[in-house]
Amino acid sequence: MSELYSAGDEERPVAQTNPEEYRDEARRDYARLIHSASFRRLQGKTQVFPGYESDFFRNRLTHSLEVAQIAKSIAIRLNATSAHFTKTPINLDIVEFAGLAHDLGHPPFGHNGEEALDECMRDSGGFEGNAQTLRILSTLEKKQLEGDEASTHDATGADLRRGLNLTYRSLSAVLKYDRVIPIGSKERPEDNVASPMKGYYKSDEELVRRIKSHVVGRADASDFKTIECSIMDIADDIAYSTYDLEDIFKSGIHGPLDLFSFPEQIYEAVVETINKRIRKQYKSEATSVSVADVRDVLYEVFSDIFAIGSDEDAFIRNRKIEPGRRKMYSSMATKKLSSLYAGNGYHRTRFTSKLVQLFLDGVEVVPHDQFPQLHQAKLKIKTFVFVEVLKNITFEAVIRSPMLQVVEYRGKDVIKKIFEVISSSNGYQLMPPDFREIYRQGDSLGRTRTICDFIAGMTDRYAIEFYSRLFGANGMTMHKPL
Template identity: 60%
Template sequence: MPGLYRKTDSKRHAVASKIASTEPYRSAWRRDYARLLHSASFRRLQGKTQVFPGVESDFFRNRLTHSLEVAQIAKSIAIKLNETHKLFKNKNKKIEPDLVEFAGLAHDLGHPPFGHNGEEALDECMRDHGGFEGNAQTLRILSRLEKKENALPATSEYIVFDQDGSDQRRGLGLTYRSLASVLKYDNPIPERSRDRENKEEVVKGYYRGDFELVKEIKRAVLGKYFRGKFKTIECSIMDIADDIAYSTYDLEDVFKSGFKKPLDLFVLPSNIYENVVKTINKRLKKQYPDHPNMKVNTSDIQEILHYVFVEELFEFGKNEYKLLKKRKMSAEAKKMYYAAQSQQASQTLAENGYYRTRFTSKLVEMALNGIEVKKHKKYPQLHQARLDVYTFIIVEVLKNITFETIIRAPALQVVEYRGRDIVKKIFEAIIKDGGERLLPDDFRETFCGGDELNRYRTACDFIAGMTDRYAIEFYTRLYGANGMTMHKPL
């Protein structure tokens, strides 16, 4: 079958006898989308923090609303490329928008409570038992943890482990192509800390226990096992959409919060600009080897901020600026007036919903106009969408400015540090002798059904699936003086 999608792509990660007959009214990808949308893991994203904790304001985005925005942007990219790019002009070679939308909705399923600190805390707990990483956990949730499909015949009782100890769970029973759409990092995470190159950082990849699954995914998508870099066109589009959403809508939340206003971004401490430069140059080297001489410096950061904000800010006061030119005033007085007008415009952009919406729409449009595709010579499934290098730098500046000024700010770090402590304490309580009694029935069954590696992974799965609120509540029931109850379910 020619083009991007073939019969093997729609093969499902489950036993055929458990799958209903092909439905003529919807594609395999649309069915996967429906299964994801109705899953418990997807619903729980509403209780996981994006930038600001949900208790601060109902306005702020959470992981669920962020995922919806990523999915919409990703689908728009797919539709745009189908209409405008020569690689996708042929009807048999078009990108499947439903599959791209699925990837956008699913990409954050594996994130634990309390953001990056929660991820680091779980990884530290799992350093010698396979590690933890959000993207790896997403693949595990979709392919194993969600309670939709089981490898045993439909007439059998649902069980976790067969008599030979093999795991019978098949998650949502998705197509391999859908599973491929969330496989961002094609490398297994070392099972032991000593085997890691960098002992301090979370390793991006998939769990060693999913190695055979990843081989199956590659065979289903490409028709053979592939040893090169594997990342599908749908996954690359999702990745772009995620970066666009981070750089645009997280920044809007920052403005709405009152932490920063647009003009504040021009007068940040020098170490923030230096950290942003360091991060961007590292990513440029890795992702744009075809631009070996492309680097940024702190002056470039200021110029990009000027490009993004100044025209928008001066739009507010253009009439006042025109009148000012005609007035007879000293140069110093005019400078003071310009400064006051700029401060007012900055405050207006930060506080007025109409102006913020216009601003974010322009940013998204700018990013969508900067998308290019790198052709894969052999496999069209592995074409790579990416931002052109100049648009990439703009997006990275906005994304990393937000990260350095807000996510690393003391006010948020105190909250996340507390979350880190909560995650570790819960893990320690579960993994010690008798700790399985703290688990709900389904997790306790899995915990007791395997070896030490399985016990650690099950404890990790339980905690990773928690919302921020549930993690705090569970911790309080274990260690706090208040909240002691035997009637509220686990």
């Protein structure tokens, strides 16, 4: 196949004529996403810090907008600089669509919410955010039904919902993991038994075969991941490593200087995660990182706070001043510069802009020898290490910190309790009428999945309110002392 796009890759699951010749199919898909309810609900889902703590902090919606912008910038750069895309440039609308859509499947309360639903669904096909994204776009969103539009299921019980009825090429752009999530804990690989397994649901197996068939012409294609999806994946990591860090600085919980003085086990955990990912994603690279390398990366990123002016240099070199005073003076200057990142919006903006540009310059293309659609965007190894250090420092030191874990743990408990109540005898009647109707038409697995769909679609606030109606719970905050 010589061209980037095959002849049929824009076909939709439900045939539909485009009355607007001036607007291509990818742009129609983009518009459908923007106007969807699941996209709007991202504004009520937590990114790092709960939205009720401050209007400044990013939520899943603003994070997705940033990912989409970064992804589009990567695609523009590759179209302009890479010979692989000279004749058939990357479709910017599909790349931007992937960035906007990539987090649609995230449930309330972040990673703990995902774990809670996966534990509830472990013997019914599991739950995973990326798999749920594909399900939302292809099935749950209320745009298109197959055949009789008066019912979501036919007389045989077959599901007629077709979600936003997107082109197969757009659906392929959110398919990050090319493996099916099995039904039942015992069927999972050992390394995935305790946490959500990455992949797509068993119920979407035939859909994925159709996606592959339309995009590359082979339903059995392996290691399937399109160029648009790989760009979105990189953009997501860049946004995590950069803007989540900005939120942390703004919160006042940590400043740049604090990143150098965490307990040693945090750096060891960061090193372990990065080396594991290097072995998986850079098999040809004989590279590994150490704790010292992590600190070197942090120094390169934050070298400005250690800058020494001429007056300070003269003071430090003055041997008439006792060493303790010289150290105090230097520490005060460093702390002052570090505090600017937290307290000064101009410094933070310059910092994040510089980082994003640095990471964009580190993107390269790994060509696929058979299908141009499966060319991969990839970070150069040095850039990858920089991104991973910042991303995992944030995860280990903040997201896993007690103040956030207490909030997320309670969120996990909220989701499990809601799931338990709705799963009980006649509990499905607590769901809205449309979910009740779908529940009644499903088999055992379908009914359990419908309960999961209902809870996964909740915003954080709605989940708390729903829980409160059931159990009379109070609100929660992350700032109260433990």
